[in-house]
Amino acid sequence: MFAVPSFYWALGGLVGASSTVSPTLVQLARERHPGFLAVLWVTGVLKVVGGALGLALASRRGWGRNANRLLQLAGWGAGVLLVWHGMLFVGQGLLVQAHVIGIAPELVPVSRWYTYLWGPWFVAGGVAFLLAARAHLRGVAERRDAAIAGAVGGLGALALSAAALLAGIG
Template identity: 75%
Template structure:
């Protein structure tokens, strides 16, 4: 397909929203990796705060890598709004990554919310000292992850409306989304993450 072919108009705001989400969410990762702890004790798990305070090399590396991955996600959001038509391969890769990110983020955030609501309704017990942190995960972190996932899903949908190879791109998106879901379920069952 050449660059002059007209494709249907699609909203750009979801791609910008996904990009903003990624850039904003990278800030805490870099801040904690650099040793910052202001506000961390009341907003993240005490075990994680301890790892940052002790400057655990493995965990600090994870924080830097996580921050970089969030920036990559932000760049993915921007790539999904690009005007110029992509060739087939990049469209499929963008859809695979966007739907994978969408599913992972919604799944992760939903787990935080569900676990937190089970604690709030006393279905699951939790040390009273951890309840304030649990509320952050339930009402802030969980919804934040879900919002990012929704932004990526909407950006992927808008992107696929602008591509000529919709069937291939959609198939790649399905593979990305299903793959992310399978990976998430396996990790949950295995007790990882």
Template identity: 70%
Template sequence: MSLRLGETASRPGRWPGYAAAVWGIAFAAPSFAWAWGVGLTGASTALAPPLVELARERDPGFIALLWATGALKALGGLLGVALVCRRARGRGTNRLLQLAGWGATVLLVWHGAEFVVHGLLVEAHFIDIDPDLSAVTRWYTYLWGPWFVVGGVAFGFAARTHLSGVADRRDAVIAGRLGGFGALALSAAALATRLG
């Protein structure tokens, strides 16, 4: 049995990209189901009660938002595969993949950690919230927050796997740092303005 050069080294390294892809598609599925109107299973654990009501009433603006978020999550799944696909790429594509990969990593880990920390502070009675949101907060603390972190970690490993196969690493590393720091700045701004 003969193996081509690099074949054994590349196969084990693909799992992070596939994990990120599965994560993205699994994360997109509820958004598409709610947008399609096939039910609201799980919506009360992922959405605040007023948003669940908008979905129940089939508010056109909210339905469009559900379609858009589902599409972004599915694109994230495609990004996971693209990060570990072993084809020769140009410098621009490698930079774009690193920018997006590390941007996704930071956004997901940041928001997941934010959900967990906020929820733990609520449970420790350091932060008061509307009692209607307590059930949603528990779901975000123990399920959705960790789910975001797991997705972020998968994207981080996938971006690292991609970088190991890039010939011109310097440009790709710079692009990855820009993606990560850009996502961090965006997340911090959203937190400071209470939009995130």
């Protein structure tokens, strides 16, 4: 379900986008900018892959040593990325709402969507991944190896996110 908006916008639909998404992104979608369309398609596919990852983590099936490591790496990495991303939305939005930082007046309504819908939605998804990865780890025979892979995934995601933020990307 989370992938539907990405595919919808990539196919040219814009209903509801102007009130819930950054005007810059809406303009790129409206202009059918090829680079942005590619980002939308890739984002949609990654969301579908994320859904499959969540299902794999939630299953009780034994996946094998390397698959369990990969599931832990990806599960903890995805969880940390989503929580971090959502908290950035919420944190920045709360600072805007408290008038600590300013934004253009036309962005205030969109900022509320990011603060109260998109941010918490990302945090909830991240927490779900972290809980699924933790539950999956309990059923893994080679728990130590999988736990190390999960730690690498989580710490790697945190380092990547921090680097992107410092570079002005996130």
